[in-house]
Amino acid sequence: MENQMWRGDMEEYFELYGVASKYLKDKFPHLMIGGYASCGFYAADNDPEISGIGLDPSNSNEVYIKNFFTFLEYITSEEHKSPIDFFSWHSYGAVHRIKKQAEYCHKFLVKYGLSGIEEILNEWNPCHTMENKCTGWAAAQNLAVLLAMQKSTLTMMNYYDARCGTSIFSGMFNPDTKKPYPNYYGFMSFNNLYRLENEIE
Numbered sequence: 001m002e003n004q005m006w007r008g009d010m011e012e013y014f015e016l017y018g019v020a021s022k023y024l025k026d027k028f029p030h031l032m033i034g035g036y037a038s039c040g041f042y043a044a045d046n047d048p049e050i051s052g053i054g055l056d057p058s059n060s061n062e063v064y065i066k067n068f069f070t071f072l073e074y075i076t077s078e079e080h081k082s083p084i085d086f087f088s089w090h091s092y093g094a095v096h097r098i099k100k101q102a103e104y105c106h107k108f109l110v111k112y113g114l115s116g117i118e119e120i121l122n123e124w125n126p127c128h129t130m131e132n133k134c135t136g137w138a139a140a141q142n143l144a145v146l147l148a149m150q151k152s153t154l155t156m157m158n159y160y161d162a163r164c165g166t167s168i169f170s171g172m173f174n175p176d177t178k179k180p181y182p183n184y185y186g187f188m189s190f191n192n193l194y195r196l197e198n199e200i201e
Contacts, residue, residue: 010064014071018082025083034086037122040065041089044104045097069112086118086155094126095144099152106153118155125160125169127183133171139186142171146190159187 006013013036021033040061075082089105091098102121109115126145127138142159149157164173172184 010067018075021082032085033083035088036068038065038089041101041104044100069108072114073112084114084117086120088120088122090123091121092125092128095141095148098124098145099148102152102154119153121154121157123160124157125171127171128168130168134174134181136182138171139182142183143186143190
């Protein structure tokens with residue numbers, strides 16, 4: 001299959017962000033501008049102090065992250081002001097990895113003077129295999145992520161995904177029977193608890 005992702009180089013992508021972000025904010029000032037749905041905070045696994053500097057120069061994802069933050073530091077300066085209202089990233093790791101990656105991401109934002117922007121985990125799913133996505137174990141894992149992130153610096157989390165389809169990521173509904181997997185009831189229970197606020201039934 002032909003590559004559906006970005007096929008330019010880093011400098012071209014950074015230039016695209018700089019030009020597009022300025023233009024969009026100028027024409028639509030109410031829009032939240034940001035990005036870039038990073039897939040590469042895996043260096044957190046090898047950084048016990050979560051210092052935000054333990055990047056592997058041979059890993060292209062990690063190089064992209066470091067250079068993007070360096071670029072943001074440059075373009076958000078008064079001379080080259082470009083907007084960045086949020087930083088988004090992905091993780092398909094287990095709960096302990098997602099938690100550590102969230103801390104690692106936040107360290108980067110602080111390091112580059114961007115601690116005030118929104119932090120969005122815009123794709124996550126620790127149980128994306130055909131064997132386990134339809135099990136009670138998957139429901140428990142996803143609930144563990146939701147609970148673990150309650151004290152994180154994240155602004156938003158987006159589970160991927162809730163389609164009734166045959167993809168390994170579609171973990172809410174059985175595409176053959178159209179009935180919910182156990183994971184659906186986990187999310188429903190979390191929502192019921194959230195709606196209670198400080199109540200005790």
